[in-house]
Amino acid sequence: xxxxxxxxxxxxxxxxxxxxxxxxxxxxxxxxxxxxxxxxxxxxxxxxxxxxxxxxxxxxxxxxxxxxxxxxxxxxxxxxxxxxxxxxxxxxxxxxxxxxxxxxxxxxxxxxxxxxx
Amino acid sequence: xxxxxxxxxxxxxxxxxxxxxxxxxxxxxxxxxxxxxxxxxxxxxxxxxxxxxxxxxxxxxxxxxxxxxxxxxxxxxxxxxxxxxxxxxxxxxxxxxxxxxxxxxxxxxxxx
Numbered sequence: 001x002x003x004x005x006x007x008x009x010x011x012x013x014x015x016x017x018x019x020x021x022x023x024x025x026x027x028x029x030x031x032x033x034x035x036x037x038x039x040x041x042x043x044x045x046x047x048x049x050x051x052x053x054x055x056x057x058x059x060x061x062x063x064x065x066x067x068x069x070x071x072x073x074x075x076x077x078x079x080x081x082x083x084x085x086x087x088x089x090x091x092x093x094x095x096x097x098x099x100x101x102x103x104x105x106x107x108x109x110x111x112x113x114x115x116x117x
Numbered sequence: 118x119x120x121x122x123x124x125x126x127x128x129x130x131x132x133x134x135x136x137x138x139x140x141x142x143x144x145x146x147x148x149x150x151x152x153x154x155x156x157x158x159x160x161x162x163x164x165x166x167x168x169x170x171x172x173x174x175x176x177x178x179x180x181x182x183x184x185x186x187x188x189x190x191x192x193x194x195x196x197x198x199x200x201x202x203x204x205x206x207x208x209x210x211x212x213x214x215x216x217x218x219x220x221x222x223x224x225x226x227x228x229x
Contacts (some may be wrong), residue, residue, distance in 0.1 A: 006160075032215055043204075044161070044219040093160045095217070102210050103149070106217060108160040 002028050004096045006109035013084055014117055020080045021112045023094030029074035030096035034106070035067070038091040050077040084116045121205045126224040129199075135192040137223050139205030142186040148209040150181060151217070152190045154201040154225075161204065161219075164190065195227045 003026040013019050023033055031052045036044040048069055049057040056069035068080040077096075081088055093111040097104055122140040129135040141150065149168050153161040165172055165179045167188075172179045178191040192199055204222040208215065 004160075034216065036219075043221050044155075046216055046218070049216060091158075095161075097215055103166075104210055104215060105151075105163060105166065106215070107163055108153070111158075111160045113158075 002026075002096070002098050002105075002107045004094065004107045004109040006092075006094055006112050008112060009110060010113040010115075012115045012117065015085050016083055018080055018082045019084055019114060020078055021092055021094075021114075023077045023079070023096065023109050025075045025096040025098075025107070028096070028098045030077075030098065031074060032097040033071060033077040034095045034097070035069060035077075035079050036093045036095070038093060038111075044093060047079075052077075081114065084114070086116045089114055089116045121207055121220055123203070123205055123220065123223045125221065126226070128226050128228055129192075129195045131197060131227055131229050132194055135195040135199065135225055135227070137190040137192075137203050137205075137225060138187065139190070140187045141205070141207045144185050144207050145209060148207050150179065150185075150188045151206045151208060152177070152179065153204045153206065154199075155204070155222070156198075156201045164203075195225075197227050197229065199225065200227045201225060 005024045007022045033050040035047045038044045047062045050069045050071040052071045058064045071077040095106045095108045097106050151166040152164040155161045167179045181188045202222040202224050206217050
């Protein structure tokens with residue numbers, strides 16, 4: 001299947017700093033990418049939909065000014081957690097949507113584990 | 118997107134077939150059934166998807182009932198590395214902006 005990468009795979013930062021996470025589709029172009037967050041022993045929760053060349057669409061309850069999303073190209077979306085706090089510690093996962101004809105498949109990155117001290 | 122119902126957990130003996138059921142009684146005619154799995158501390162991995170017909174690939178088989186209200190993912194010869202949480206998702210092409218809604222999935226434990 002198609003490959004999606006994330007960088008970094010894990011990050012530890014101090015409270016108040018900002019952290020940028022990159023999501024890349026390596027062998028296909030993705031006009032749409034998604035960002036999820038997963039807390040321990042819970043399922044994935046969709047945070048936002050990232051659209052190439054336009055503003056991201058955020059799910060209810062997700063602060064757009066705190067979680068900045070940029071989809072600058074067809075293979076790269078970034079999520080910046082601004083002024084991170086300990087409650088933002090989580091597993092952040094992106095997915096990229098591959099479209100073929102009238103079908104589509106979403107492939108997920110390996111995730112980025114964020115720990116805010 | 119249609120809601121799905123999966124058992125919370127299942128066990129399977131190594132080398133035997135693992136059959137994971139999923140109910141999606143409110144599925145629409147243009148919605149596909151997707152299966153993903155998540156091995157501990159990793160991102161979800163795409164397994165297979167289908168619309169009406171049964172599908173098979175190198176990882177698994179997907180059996181969809183004729184009325185499309187339920188499906189079964191079959192891992193023909195389960196190994197210890199197949200231990201994971203398996204998610205069944207129903208999603209239409211370009212409906213709801215292609216978003217996937219993850220339920221709690223089925224935790225499959227393959228035992229030696």
